Every structure is written in structure tokens, then in C-alpha cells.
Amino acid sequence: MVISIRVLTPQRVICSTTADEVVLPGLTGQVGVLDGHAALITALDTGLLRIKLDEKWTPIILCGGLAEIDRNRVTVLVNSVEELVSVELNEATRQLEKAAEEIEIAETSKDRLDAADELKKATARLEAINYLS
Template structure:
């Protein structure tokens, strides 16, 4: 038996398939989900979600949200998500360099917070490709 996994953003369904194992970037650390997992509702952080299906691992970048696990169904509602296979490595590296400069150049507290969030997103995108 496997898990039925759905990753949903406000504008699209990023993943709707089965998986044997999932590793979620929860707000308290990495969280592994296997079949017959106890019911769970958890907050997700910016990070890389990994799914194992048919012996192959797939990476999906998740930009905060929630995950619900119940009856071998995993529903992930998040602000944005992107499959690692759709991310260009060179573009992700360039984006990380650009955002790193924004963090260094930020002068106000608000600008620093916004730049730091963008930096975390860029790092997650790069991690999903690598």
C-alpha cells in the first residue's frame, strides 16, 4: 500500500500521485511519513520535500504551508511549490547570488526580513536541483 499525495498551491496542483515515502520540511525539522502513519496536521517551512515513488526520489520545493496526514492520504497546502526537475541549475545559482547581495545591502529591518526570506527560498530551490 502507498500514500496518496497531493501538493496544492493557490493556482495549481503541483503533485497528485502516490508515493511510498515522504520527507517534509516541517517547522520543527524534517518529518518522515510512511504508510499507516498516525493522523497529523503540521506547519511546513520553506524547504525541500522529498517523495519516493517506484524506487525513485523526487524533490519539490515548498514555500511554507500545511500538511495533513490521514488514512494514507497526504494533503499539502502551500503558498507556492515547484518540482526540482523544472528548476534550471544555472538560473538558481544566479538567483542565489543576486539575493545574497540584497541581504547584504538591506538597510531597514523590513528589507532585511524580506531579503532573508528570499534567500531561504533561493537556497531551497538550489537544494532541490542539487
């Protein structure tokens, strides 16, 4: 059997498809979902959602949210997603380095939190590029 997955933002449906396997960016680590998974609701961190269908992975960068898993159905509700538009490996690596530097120079807690979120997005971009290449 296959898993039905839907990814939704407040503005639109990002995807509605089937998958053999789904990997979610949970707050405490990655959550892998296979056919027949136990019912679960989990908070999601900024990171990479991966959908596997027919031995091919499709990455989607999520910016926080929730996921509901119920046996063969996964519903992902997120604040927003980041589109992967022709970002090259060199550029993604540069963005990751810049984000790491921003954490180092952050002066306030808010600046550190914002920089940490950017670091998570930059890391997810780099991971997504690796899955696409």
C-alpha cells in the same frame, strides 16, 4: 502499502500521486512521512518537498503552507510552488550567494525577512538540482 499525496495551491492541483516516502519542510525542521504515520497537522516553511516512489525522488519547491497527515494520506496546502525549469547548478549557486548577500545588506526588518525567504528558495533550488542530477 503506499502513501497517497496531494499538493494543492489556491489556483490548482500541483500533483496527486502515490509515494513510498515523503519529506516535508516543516517550520522546525524536516518531517519524514512513511506508511502508517500518526495523524498530524503541521505548518510548512519555504523549502523542498521530496516525494519518493520506486527509489526515485521528485522535488517540489514549496512557499509556505500547511500539511495534513493521516496514516496513508498526505495533503499539502501551499501558497505557491516554484517550478524547476532548467536551472543549472552554476546559476543556482550564484542565486544562493546573491540571496546571502541580500541578507547582509538588508536595512529594515521587512528587507531581512524578504531576503531570508529568497535565501530559503535559493537553498531549495540547489537541493532540488542535486536530487534531479
